Amino acid sequence: MTAYFRPTSLDEALAIRAGREVEIIAGGTDVYPNKATRAGWGRMAHKDVLDITAIPGLDRIEEADARWRIGCLVTWTKLIRSSLPALFDGLKAAGREIGGQQIQNRATLVGNLCTASPAGDGIPNLIALDAEVEIASLRGTRVEPVEAFLDGYRHTSCAADEIVTGLCIPKREAEARGAFLKLGARRYLVISIVMVAGVVEIDSAEAIAHARVAAGACSPVAMRLRALEARLMGAPLGAVPALIRPEDFAELSPLDDVRASAAYRLAAAEALMRDLLAGFADWRERRAA
Amino acid sequence: MTVHEPPPAAATIALALIVNGEPRSVQAGPFETLADVLRDRLGLTGTKIGCNAGDCGACTVLVDGAQVCACLVAAAQAHGADVHTVEGPGPDGITERLRRAFLVHGAAQCGICTPGMLMAATDLLARDMAPTRAAIEDALGGVLCRCTGYVKIVEAVMSVSPLPDVRGAGGEGARSPQKAPRSRPAPAGTGVPSPLPLSHPGEGSVGARLPRLDGWAKVAGTDKFGADEAPADSLWLRVVRSPHARAAFVLGDLEAFRASWPGLEAIVTAADVPGENSFGIFPNTKDQPVFALVEVRFRGEAVLGLVGTREAIERIEEADVPITWTPLRPLAGIEAALADRALAIHAGRPDNVLTRGQLRCGDNPAKAPAQAAATVEGQFRTRFVEHAYIEPEAGYAVPIDDDRIEVFACTQAPYMDRDDTARVLGISPGKVRIRPSACGGGFGGKLDLSVQPLLAVAAWKAKRPVRMVYSRIESMASSTKRHPAQIRARASADAKGRLLAFESAADFNTGAYASWGPTVANRVPVHASGPYRVPNVENRTRAIYTNDTPAGAFRGFGVPQAAIAHECLMDDLAEKLGIDRWAIRRLNALGKGDRTPSGQLLAASAGLPDCLDALKADWDAALARVAAHNAAAPRRRRGVGIACMWYGCGNTALPNPSAMRMALSRDGTLTFFNGAVDIGQGSTTVLTQIAADALGVPPDAFRLVIGDTALTEDAGKTSASRQTFVSGKAAMLAGRDLRRKILALGNVGESATIILDGAVLVIREGEVRRRIELASLATDADGLVLEGQGAYDPPTTALDADGQGVPYATYGFAAQMAEVEVDTVLGTTKVMRIVAAHDVGRAINPTLVEGQIHGGIAQGLGLALMEEFVPGRTENLHDYLIPTVGDMPEVAVKLIEDPEPEGPFGAKGVGEPALIATAPAILSAIRHATGVTMREVPVLPHRLWEALRAREGSR
Numbered sequence A: 001m002t003a004y005f006r007p008t009s010l011d012e013a014l015a016i017r018a019g020r021e022v023e024i025i026a027g028g029t030d031v032y033p034n035k036a037t038r039a040g041w042g043r044m045a046h047k048d049v050l051d052i053t054a055i056p057g058l059d060r061i062e063e064a065d066a067r068w069r070i071g072c073l074v075t076w077t078k079l080i081r082s083s084l085p086a087l088f089d090g091l092k093a094a095g096r097e098i099g100g101q102q103i104q105n106r107a108t109l110v111g112n113l114c115t116a117s118p119a120g121d122g123i124p125n126l127i128a129l130d131a132e133v134e135i136a137s138l139r140g141t142r143v144e145p146v147e148a149f150l151d152g153y154r155h156t157s158c159a160a161d162e163i164v165t166g167l168c169i170p171k172r173e174a175e176a177r178g179a180f181l182k183l184g185a186r187r188y189l190v191i192s193i194v195m196v197a198g199v200v201e202i203d204s205a206e207a208i209a210h211a212r213v214a215a216g217a218c219s220p221v222a223m224r225l226r227a228l229e230a231r232l233m234g235a236p237l238g239a240v241p242a243l244i245r246p247e248d249f250a251e252l253s254p255l256d257d258v259r260a261s262a263a264y265r266l267a268a269a270e271a272l273m274r275d276l277l278a279g280f281a282d283w284r285e286r287r288a289a
Numbered sequence B: 001m002t003v004h005e006p007p008p009a010a011a012t013i014a015l016a017l018i019v020n021g022e023p024r025s026v027q028a029g030p031f032e033t034l035a036d037v038l039r040d041r042l043g044l045t046g047t048k049i050g051c052n053a054g055d056c057g058a059c060t061v062l063v064d065g066a067q068v069c070a071c072l073v074a075a076a077q078a079h080g081a082d083v084h085t086v087e088g089p090g091p092d093g094i095t096e097r098l099r100r101a102f103l104v105h106g107a108a109q110c111g112i113c114t115p116g117m118l119m120a121a122t123d124l125l126a127r128d129m130a131p132t133r134a135a136i137e138d139a140l141g142g143v144l145c146r147c148t149g150y151v152k153i154v155e156a157v158m159s160v161s162p163l164p165d166v167r168g169a170g171g172e173g174a175r176s177p178q179k180a181p182r183s184r185p186a187p188a189g190t191g192v193p194s195p196l197p198l199s200h201p202g203e204g205s206v207g208a209r210l211p212r213l214d215g216w217a218k219v220a221g222t223d224k225f226g227a228d229e230a231p232a233d234s235l236w237l238r239v240v241r242s243p244h245a246r247a248a249f250v251l252g253d254l255e256a257f258r259a260s261w262p263g264l265e266a267i268v269t270a271a272d273v274p275g276e277n278s279f280g281i282f283p284n285t286k287d288q289p290v291f292a293l294v295e296v297r298f299r300g301e302a303v304l305g306l307v308g309t310r311e312a313i314e315r316i317e318e319a320d321v322p323i324t325w326t327p328l329r330p331l332a333g334i335e336a337a338l339a340d341r342a343l344a345i346h347a348g349r350p351d352n353v354l355t356r357g358q359l360r361c362g363d364n365p366a367k368a369p370a371q372a373a374a375t376v377e378g379q380f381r382t383r384f385v386e387h388a389y390i391e392p393e394a395g396y397a398v399p400i401d402d403d404r405i406e407v408f409a410c411t412q413a414p415y416m417d418r419d420d421t422a423r424v425l426g427i428s429p430g431k432v433r434i435r436p437s438a439c440g441g442g443f444g445g446k447l448d449l450s451v452q453p454l455l456a457v458a459a460w461k462a463k464r465p466v467r468m469v470y471s472r473i474e475s476m477a478s479s480t481k482r483h484p485a486q487i488r489a490r491a492s493a494d495a496k497g498r499l500l501a502f503e504s505a506a507d508f509n510t511g512a513y514a515s516w517g518p519t520v521a522n523r524v525p526v527h528a529s530g531p532y533r534v535p536n537v538e539n540r541t542r543a544i545y546t547n548d549t550p551a552g553a554f555r556g557f558g559v560p561q562a563a564i565a566h567e568c569l570m571d572d573l574a575e576k577l578g579i580d581r582w583a584i585r586r587l588n589a590l591g592k593g594d595r596t597p598s599g600q601l602l603a604a605s606a607g608l609p610d611c612l613d614a615l616k617a618d619w620d621a622a623l624a625r626v627a628a629h630n631a632a633a634p635r636r637r638r639g640v641g642i643a644c645m646w647y648g649c650g651n652t653a654l655p656n657p658s659a660m661r662m663a664l665s666r667d668g669t670l671t672f673f674n675g676a677v678d679i680g681q682g683s684t685t686v687l688t689q690i691a692a693d694a695l696g697v698p699p700d701a702f703r704l705v706i707g708d709t710a711l712t713e714d715a716g717k718t719s720a721s722r723q724t725f726v727s728g729k730a731a732m733l734a735g736r737d738l739r740r741k742i743l744a745l746g747n748v749g750e751s752a753t754i755i756l757d758g759a760v761l762v763i764r765e766g767e768v769r770r771r772i773e774l775a776s777l778a779t780d781a782d783g784l785v786l787e788g789q790g791a792y793d794p795p796t797t798a799l800d801a802d803g804q805g806v807p808y809a810t811y812g813f814a815a816q817m818a819e820v821e822v823d824t825v826l827g828t829t830k831v832m833r834i835v836a837a838h839d840v841g842r843a844i845n846p847t848l849v850e851g852q853i854h855g856g857i858a859q860g861l862g863l864a865l866m867e868e869f870v871p872g873r874t875e876n877l878h879d880y881l882i883p884t885v886g887d888m889p890e891v892a893v894k895l896i897e898d899p900e901p902e903g904p905f906g907a908k909g910v911g912e913p914a915l916i917a918t919a920p921a922i923l924s925a926i927r928h929a930t931g932v933t934m935r936e937v938p939v940l941p942h943r944l945w946e947a948l949r950a951r952e953g954s955r
């Protein structure tokens, strides 16, 4: 029989986590579907469950001097409706494309990260945002960059006694903007065939001061495209789409599956990235107009 | 031996929540879902479960003012929450207003998605009373509907006006939802008062946009689907199914296993089947076991059943059940099954060919006629397609007096269920009663037995009521699919474009069991050359056994697959001959006075030329629009395509009878006994409209008794677009029969009017006015004083060895055009607009007819662009994609009414015709946009991208 814990403080939750093997549940939008998938073929047992949703204070979006902090119970809807700056536009766009509104109303960003699906729409954005993951346990609190936190296919560094308490996103000196594009075989409720995310900082000369771009669903863990990032540095905004080269995507290792072929994924990643960068250029023009 | 302890009683918690404004407290398991709490613990079965995984949205409710999937919310998380379900009026009465709008607009067909849709729309309107269309799509995007194509749902939501209309349908009820609505009551038998007028006094009801007679229960959440009721003392059945596509197995010590699990009352296997352990559609194809005996032939085949308390059966790990598997190499796909020395999947079919079908007329088309100016050919391929009805199979069985059984379940074919269930139990059909539940979508998939024999065998052994609900995965893994087809076809035409010859050979993967494979093999040869005049035709088909999921009936019985081939060839010919695609179809279209390839003379109701003419202006405009758009050679190129179809209504060259009955009792109750199951398409309403006009009373004069094998006559199955045509005719005859008897009683002529005034019949003809006290008439044992009967079997003949004869009494015809935009870089296709012209004979209820066409278009779009069932890979609704509200194009429907003299008031069927032309029209449009001809569906983005790239390479 599955035991169910619903503590009302983080300390209590950490003690439970330290004391036994439990699966954390937040929005439940991955936990329940996984349960249904297992039960579909007769695997009925479920780990004990630690429900963290009664812990106060974890559902906040907070601004500090150098960073924003997104608590682990912040849902996609809460993020979408927040007044975060354009830096977060990509993350918000991902939120709007996650499932339908029923899902967005329950699902948390941190749950999306912890599931660590190669097709998790939040993940390339968090990579592009240079987010850090804040992780607590009775042993103390640690902070780790998102790229390190995601340490394998559907795997994270979150230990059995740890709970992710939030995400920290550094503020940018220059004007910054995020963007996200997703490709799926239908509108709404669709797992990405490919998606790309990017954050660019723009200097006063209308050139890229800094860029982080990533692609998802093309490798076991969403990946930064560092060669492209390097080439974008200093480039005038209007010129960026032309800077893409096929070899920028060489490190991706997409799979053939029921949704698409590997070759297609690679080509689509490149095409989407070109569109994403073109979007940055347009945005600049629209602002100027 | 270990005995597994039952779960401790303290495993539940006390939940307090507010449901529809009322505080409720209930004990529940903390990890149980809110959906289960609402349905099982609070009896609020209006919230539906279609997948238990967030994928379908049927369970959508509001929690603290936001729409959520109740199947993803832990009971513990709902503690203290403010919950709104479909049963309530919604915040500010919004749900109540939407309910009425859904009813008026025909937004609920089968009704299984309706509660979810209503709640999602409530969430939107509570935040924004004047939403844009985009906002509506965003709000409804998480709820799947398989019936309506979302068109009327969006219309209904848009119609709920920003300001409460205190006089209109929305106002009053919205304020005081508990109060019975004002207007006249619905016919008894539908159970709930309807808030809407059900007839238009002074007019005939045929042709009227009557709201569904069974609609109120659907929008109120009170309709009972297969999972929504069962006797309180029911045990639960869980079926263990093969995880292997082909395997031998041995069962271990089941009794010891049973004894080790408290609450596990029985295990049922093949050994417990009292009669024949087999079922199937035709007397000579009953090849599917209820429970496999020693080997399984597909992944998902039933092996044994666990019968016990729900807690007990849901705790058992399948790996612990003593079954020893020996997996064997499966024959996956047609090539494997036809390969040299391939093992026979069924004894008696050494070549794995289940059936062959053929049609031949004129000269051998292989010798292309001398005057042929163009000959074109192609190979086509389609995949398994899942019905994806939102209601998984469910029901219960109750054994009665040791020798009878009653089954309540979702079905399209109660009489066939009755006969096969009786056969499985080894009792006479009269001892089986099938009570169809409301059917949450069928589309052909609920024509086969599913839960019925499993429940019957389990209840027979347990001697108790037994219920079961398929999980989504179980439903998708075990139920039938659309046949994958491999088609080779060739056509030739003269220089003017007149078809001279058509030839095709089609192989259909029928999976592990026969199901409706023979029907597909027999129907396709008749239709495969398309709705055109062709003098020389040879069409051959085979249904092939494989170790894949059984393929059966799915909206069109193979004709949608064949249409993809013949319509592509029409485009090929047009291109080769330099003729407009519309024009070549118009030139060849079958019309009145033409003969079909089976030699049948179309004496009436052959409205394809009219359908095409109705599209002409749109066609020309779209061609111009698209050309203008593409002039700058943009990345997103547009295209317009066109396709025609035809479809014979009813069984192919087989008897296809239906019988209807209506009766007047001494107290003045007029009852319509209608054995046709309404699976959402609207037969309950349509047949009543027909019956009403035939008798000469308003439709709300009837009490309705629908589809119950103990109470109604055999109306045959709800399939093959036959209920309006065949059962509708029987209903018309029954109405006329009763009318004749009443008029005879009054000794008046045909033009007399009949008014039922309580227990008095008032008959008027001119100045003559007669009152007949019903109580004064002779009464039969059931208290009936007058009865009208109607039976109809459409006139068809058997087909000879060359497929010549009259396979159907009438055909539905249609032409559709599609406008698409293709992203040539990504290979994605967005369907922007579809115009559909359908010859329906007579639209008995235009709202319902449009609803069928919208839904068919959505399914055709899915077939064309996204749907592909891969056994073991896409057996859930997040890997198997069906269109959402955001995928639907703008749709315009043009109804052509070329009356069918055989049909009731001129009507014929539309259920399947709705879907058939859509996919080929989309393929035609993609080709127009890109120059690439896709001969394989679904056109997933990567497939189109590969084709585009291949063309670039070849340039």
Ligand SMILES: Cc1cc2nc3c(=O)[nH]c(=O)nc-3n(C[C@@H](O)[C@@H](O)[C@H](O)COP(=O)(O)OP(=O)(O)OC[C@H]3O[C@@H](n4cnc5c(N)ncnc54)[C@H](O)[C@@H]3O)c2cc1C
Binding pocket: A023, A024, A025, A026, A027, A028, A029, A030, A031, A032, A033, A052, A072, A097, A098, A099, A100, A103, A106, A107, A108, A109, A110, A111, A112, A113, A114, A115, A119, A120, A121, A122, A158, A162, A163, A164, A165, A189, A190, A191, A192, B053, B054, B055, B878
């Ligand atoms: C119908 C449907 C459509 C979807 N569509 C999309 C989509 O388009 N794109 C997409 O990216 N995703 C999609 N998802 C998945 C998405 O909803 C989830 O990834 C979601 O964001 C997870 O959040 P949650 O709060 O629901 O997580 P839960 O299900 O509660 O948890 C998810 C996992 O994270 C762990 N976890 C949660 N919180 C913590 C924590 N604080 N510390 C440590 N571990 C934790 C849990 O143990 C579990 O393993 C979809 C899901 C559904 C059901």
Ligand code: FES
Binding pocket: B048, B049, B050, B051, B052, B053, B054, B055, B056, B057, B058, B059, B060, B069, B070, B071, B072
């Ligand atoms: S989404 Fe909950 S049942 Fe399908």
Ligand code: FES
Binding pocket: B107, B108, B109, B110, B111, B112, B113, B114, B144, B145, B146, B147, B148, B390, B440, B441, B680
């Ligand atoms: S009416 Fe929507 S699924 Fe049937």
